[in-house]
Amino acid sequence: MANRWRSAGGNLRAVLQNPSSRQQAPFQSFSALYHTIQAIPRECTGNRVSVKDRAQGRIPAVVFSQELNPSTTTVRSVSKKHLLTAERKQIQAILKSVELPFFCSTRFPLQIRAGSGSSDLLESGNVLPIKIHRDEESGKILNLVFVWADEGSQLKVDVPVVFKGEDVCPGLKKGGHLNKIRTSLKYLCPAEHIPPKIEVDVSKLDIGDRVFIPDVEVHPSMKLLSKNETMPICKIVATKLENPESAGV
Numbered sequence: 001m002a003n004r005w006r007s008a009g010g011n012l013r014a015v016l017q018n019p020s021s022r023q024q025a026p027f028q029s030f031s032a033l034y035h036t037i038q039a040i041p042r043e044c045t046g047n048r049v050s051v052k053d054r055a056q057g058r059i060p061a062v063v064f065s066q067e068l069n070p071s072t073t074t075v076r077s078v079s080k081k082h083l084l085t086a087e088r089k090q091i092q093a094i095l096k097s098v099e100l101p102f103f104c105s106t107r108f109p110l111q112i113r114a115g116s117g118s119s120d121l122l123e124s125g126n127v128l129p130i131k132i133h134r135d136e137e138s139g140k141i142l143n144l145v146f147v148w149a150d151e152g153s154q155l156k157v158d159v160p161v162v163f164k165g166e167d168v169c170p171g172l173k174k175g176g177h178l179n180k181i182r183t184s185l186k187y188l189c190p191a192e193h194i195p196p197k198i199e200v201d202v203s204k205l206d207i208g209d210r211v212f213i214p215d216v217e218v219h220p221s222m223k224l225l226s227k228n229e230t231m232p233i234c235k236i237v238a239t240k241l242e243n244p245e246s247a248g249v
Contacts, residue, residue, distance in 0.1 A: 035094045036109040037127070039084040040116055050143065058085040063110065063127055063146040066155060082123075084112065091141065101160045101184070102196045104129045107149045125150055126191065128157070149191035156225065157194050158184045161233060165203025171236035176207040182233040185213065188223040195219070200233055210235040 042053070042060060050060045064081040098106055110127045114120035131145040149155060161183055166172055185198060198218065200211055210232040213224060 035090075035097065036111055037086055037094070038090060039086045039110060039112050040114070040118075041112065041122070042083040042085050045083060053085050054088075054140075054142070057088050059088050059091055059141050059144055060084075061086050061144040061146065063148060066147040066153075082112065086144065088141070091144070098196075100132075104132070105157055105159045105194060106196045107191060107194055110146070128155060128191070128194065149194070151190075151192045153191045154188055155191055155194065156186065157189050158186045159195055160184050160197050161200055162197050163200050163202055163234065165201050169202045169205055169236070171205050171207040171209060172202075174207055175239050176236045177239050178202060179235050179237050180233075181231065181235065182213075185216075185233075186225040187218070188225055189219075190221050193219040193221050195222075202234065202236070205236045207236050207238050 039061060042049075053060050061084045062081065063084060094108070095103055105128075107126050107128050109124065111124045112122045114122055126149045127146040128149040129144060129146055133142040133144075134140060135142055147155060161180075163178065163180065166178060169176075169178070172178060189195075195218065198216055200216060202211065205211070211234050212232050213226065213229050216233065
């Protein structure tokens, strides 16, 4: 088991010692390598146990394997499941650095220790957050769900869409409005090529122009899981004019 996973610390050292490697993987967020999530095993489940963990400054979490069949994109098997707890302060610090919604499209190193403050490493690997449960009233994180994201595995990822170039967009300068139709796109991705975000450039769009999914450049290994590929991601629409009679008043 230990041979299957690379040390997260080793991954970070490799990047720091070889700066050129950062340029060889433009679709990977190397900032995540600075955030190695530390967790310890959790043997028991239930609300009372979870409340106790949260009172001690920890967040209950679970990590499992998501094996997908590329031909059907359905879950084939779930194995290698671990019940864990992570430090709330560390998770909050990561969220401040990475920010939502990019947290759930960013791969992180995970180290499972024998106990809090222990140097005994039980297992390590890369994980992808897929769900954050929060208290509806306070907004506090109640628990986290991760999937193992080891190199070569195929994962379903809902990648956020961000728009750039709005400040120089000709259509917007004419008074148009950017209609953001798709705020995320779902892909089947190799774990090592999961992009934290997809950037859509609107800097040259005029009123009436649209950007479609095929117009966006992504890693060639990514397979789109959208049912409607013809739906535009965004378009520049004309702003409704005021009533001519009232405009002169």
